[in-house]
Amino acid sequence: MSALVLALIAGAVVGLALGALGGGGSILAVPALIYLLGFSPAAATTASLMIVTATAATALYAHGRAGNVRWKAGALFAAAGILPAATAGAAVSRLPQQALTAAFAAVAALAALRMLRPGGAGDPAEHVKRPARAAGAGAGLGALTGLLGVGGGFLAVPALVTVLGFEMQAAVGTSLLVISANSLASLVTRGSTTAGLxxxxxxxxxxxxxxxxxxxxxxxxxxxxTVLQRVFGVVLLAVAALMLLDVLT
Known part of the structure; x- marks a missing residue:
């Protein structure tokens, strides 16, 4: 199968996941770029950020029109992650490629387990509205985006539900604002990894x-x-296992 056809199929799957779940698509983008299309781990995370930025912005527009985006709260949450995203993005070119792959596989496995766990997206009845926790979650999400090239929606959605008390639809829509901002901030500092893409x-x-x-x-x-999350979680767990196996062999 040609690289063009593989890219078209992988892109459709990534976009579908991001539009439906508010995140998770980029976790499939990186392994697809590495194992199907021959990118290095560093180049794959950079390319993934480009893909995620464009796709998240598209999905954000769709969710915004439907009234599912809390713009002010989302902007504040995203602001906490912009500096960590840019800093981590600048450090990627200095890290060992195998370490990047192993870290990515571990994060993918964590995301899969969160999706498969009952109530994995968070229970709205248990939320707490704490600015410090929101800032901490936003900063951690930004660092993860910058380092591994993932949008982080699989962490942003539960954080918006449990920390800020958003309903699920609002959390999905608002997470796309956070993903877009963090991905763009990380891309700005990744100059050395964009060459030769x-x-x-x-x-x-x-x-x-x-x-x-x-x-x-x-x-x-x-x-x-819940159905979408569990189907995606099974696929993601299999991808994480294959990536860990590749690192260890």
Missing amino acids: DWAVIAPFVATAMLGAWDGKRLAAKVPG
């Missing part, structure tokens, strides 16, 4: 991801969120 692969990947994000938004309105 294969735009003939990235461009179609981005295009189908953006289209998939619209379909994901429609899918989220028809299928229960």
Whole structure:
């Protein structure tokens, strides 16, 4: 199968997940870029940020039109993560490639387990509105985005539900604002890892991801969120296991 076809298929899946779940798509983008399209781990995380920025912005527009975005709270949450995202992004080129892959696999496994756990997205009845916790969660999310090239929606959505007390639809929509801001901040400091990227692969990947994000938004309105999360969690756990196996062998 040609690289173009693989990029188109992978992009559609990433966009679908991001539009439906408010996150998680980038965790599939990185392994797809490494194992299907031959990118190095550092280049894959940079390309993933480009894909996620464009796709999250598209999905954000769709959710914003539907009234699912809390703009003020989301902007404040995102602001806490911008500096950590930029700092971590600048450090990526200095880290061993195997370490990046192992760290990414561990985060993917954590995300999968959160999605598979009953009540994994958080219980709105147990939320606490604490500015310090919100700032800490935003900063941690930004660092994760900058280092591993993941949007972090799988952490942003539960944080917005449990820390700020958002309903699930508002958390999904608002997480896309956070993802867009953090991804863009990280990209600004990743100059050395953008050289030599294969735009003939990235461009179609981005295009189908953006289209998939619209379909994901429609899918989220028809299928229960818990079903979507568990299906995606199983796929993600398998991907994490394969990546860890690759690092260890």
